[in-house]
Amino acid sequence: MKARVLVRLKPGILDVQGAAVKRALTGLGFTELTDLRVGKVIEVELDAASLELARARVADMCRQLLANPILEDYTIETVDDLAPGGAVR
Amino acid sequence: MRFGVVVFPGTWSDCDFHHVISEVLHEPVKYVWHRERNLEGLECVILPGGFSYGDYLRAGAIAGRSPVVEALPDFVAGGGLVLGSCNGFQILCEAGILPGALMRNECLQYRCQSTHLVVENVETPFTRGLRRGQVLTMPISHGEGKYHASPETLAELRQGNQIVFRYADADGRVTRAANPNGSLENIAGIVNRAATVLGLMPHPERACEAAMGGTDGILLFHSLLGSLVEDGTFLKR
Numbered sequence: 001m002k003a004r005v006l007v008r009l010k011p012g013i014l015d016v017q018g019a020a021v022k023r024a025l026t027g028l029g030f031t032e033l034t035d036l037r038v039g040k041v042i043e044v045e046l047d048a049a050s051l052e053l054a055r056a057r058v059a060d061m062c063r064q065l066l067a068n069p070i071l072e073d074y075t076i077e078t079v080d081d082l083a084p085g086g087a088v089r
Numbered sequence: 090m091r092f093g094v095v096v097f098p099g100t101w102s103d104c105d106f107h108h109v110i111s112e113v114l115h116e117p118v119k120y121v122w123h124r125e126r127n128l129e130g131l132e133c134v135i136l137p138g139g140f141s142y143g144d145y146l147r148a149g150a151i152a153g154r155s156p157v158v159e160a161l162p163d164f165v166a167g168g169g170l171v172l173g174s175c176n177g178f179q180i181l182c183e184a185g186i187l188p189g190a191l192m193r194n195e196c197l198q199y200r201c202q203s204t205h206l207v208v209e210n211v212e213t214p215f216t217r218g219l220r221r222g223q224v225l226t227m228p229i230s231h232g233e234g235k236y237h238a239s240p241e242t243l244a245e246l247r248q249g250n251q252i253v254f255r256y257a258d259a260d261g262r263v264t265r266a267a268n269p270n271g272s273l274e275n276i277a278g279i280v281n282r283a284a285t286v287l288g289l290m291p292h293p294e295r296a297c298e299a300a301m302g303g304t305d306g307i308l309l310f311h312s313l314l315g316s317l318v319e320d321g322t323f324l325k326r
Contacts, residue, residue, distance in 0.1 A: 013237070014271075016197050065154060068147055068183065070190040071237060 001046055001054040002079040007067045008039035042066055051078055090314055092118040093131040095177075097141035097152050102175065105294040106135050113297050114310055123152065126160045133170040133313060134161065136177025138230065138292060148191060148233045149176055153183030161186060161286075170214055170313065171286040175231055178278070178288035187281055187288045188246065189238035195271025199232040203303075204269055204291055206277050207257035210250050213284040218312035224261045225254075225305040227291040229269060234290040236272040236279075246279060254278035254289055 009015050015037045022036040044061065048054035058076050067074040094106045103120065110118040121134065123141075128134060141152035152158060158180060161171055165186070173181040181187040194200060208216055208223045219225075238246065246252050254277040258267045268275045270290070278289030293306030 013192075014195065016193055016195055020197055065150060066146070068150070068190055070239070071192060 001048045001051070003044045003046070003054060003058045004077040004079060005042040005044060005058060005062060005066055006039055006075045006077070007042065007062075007072050008074070009037060009071060010073050013071055054078055090116055090132045091130060092116060092133050092135060093121040093128060094118060094135045094137060095121045095123060095157050096137075097123040097139065097155065099141045099143055100137050100139035100176070102137035102139055102292065102294060105292075106137050106174075109294050109297045109307070109310065110135075113307065114314070116314070121157060123155045123157050126156045128157075128160055128164045128169065131164070131169065133172065134164060136171065136173035136180050137294070138175030138177060141176055141180060144176070144233075147183065149179030149181075149183040152176070152180045153185075158184045158186075165281075165283075165285055169285070172215060172309075172313075173286070173288040174292055174294065175229075175234075175290055178290055179233065181286060181288045186286055187279060188242045189236055189273075189279070191233050191290070192235045192237050193233050194231070194235055194269070196269075199230075200234070200269045201230040202228065202269065204229050204277070205257050205259050205261070205267065206254040206291060207261040207263060208253070209255060210253045210280070210284075212250065213253060213280050213287060214313055215280070215287045215309050216253060216312055218308055218315050222261055224257060224259065225308065226303050227293055227296045227306055228302075229291050230295075231270070231290055234270040234272065236276040236290075238273060243273065246276075249282050251279050251282065251284075252276055253280055253287060254291070 018037040025033050055078050062074045092110045094103050096103045110116050179191045182190050206225045208219045211219050211221050255263050255275040256268045256277050257263045263275045280287050293309045296303040296306035
């Protein structure tokens with residue numbers, strides 16, 4: 001089973017990296033840019049009997065290590081390994 | 090006082106702490122490898138600065154789940170003291186031993202400079218030899234030292250008198266200009282509720298000998314050592 005974890009700074013927490021990238025893009029002429037925030041993508045592969053179990057285990061990983069709940073939110077996208085190129089649920 | 094200096098892969102201030110404790114203070118000290126869970130015989134555990142496990146994922150995140158850090162709550166419950174400096178502070182926050190978190194500096198720069206710290210709480214084993222309002226000079230060296238906490242956590246810190254050091258100017262005024270990293274309310278160091286665990290971003294171990302440019306860091310150690318003296322007195326410089 002494959003899962004993709006997206007970790008983002010919580011809304012309202014100043015993202016200095018995002019602000020710097022936004023400034024750089026504006027300098028490149030992308031003046032229509034109104035906001036930009038930088039996050040992380042973590043790709044996980046695991047053995048699990050079902051999609052639900054996989055999702056629960058990955059949620060545990062997020063709570064224990066992958067995200068810092070004081071600063072970050074996370075979302076989990078489970079990719080069904082049996083359907084290559086299949087839909088992201 | 091028997092000190093243990095924890096070494097993670099990527100720690101860089103371990104030798105500095107070891108040198109100060111053994112050569113300047115002449116106290117017993119040993120290195121403690123990050124896989125160690127047995128802290129028996131130690132009275133104070135130091136988590137030094139550096140880039141533990143490369144600071145991968147987040148600064149201090151992986152070290153915060155290491156065997157030696159998992160052993161710290163029991164060590165503290167048994168009367169042990171813990172001092173985490175720089176990466177050590179990040180690790181203590183990541184492990185949930187201290188509240189809040191440390192984020193990338195607001196200026197986006199890695200800051201390696203001297204800072205002034207105003208002492209707010211002298212009711213800790215680490216600061217009992219100091220005066221409230223005293224200004225200490227110590228270096229910082231970090232890219233992720235901006236302290237962040239929720240409004241609720243900040244209120245608890247204030248209520249519990251847990252804020253120990255704030256970045257200030259040379260006269261002890263807590264100003265925005267004196268804040269090197271954008272820390273919430275200029276916070277540079279905090280303790281846990283019981284005041285037995287101190288986390289701070291500055292490096293006391295790099296300010297313990299005149300040849301290093303300052304000796305204010307040694308005052309934290311003298312406070313610590315004095316805390317073992319029965320009549321409450323402590324060693325003076």
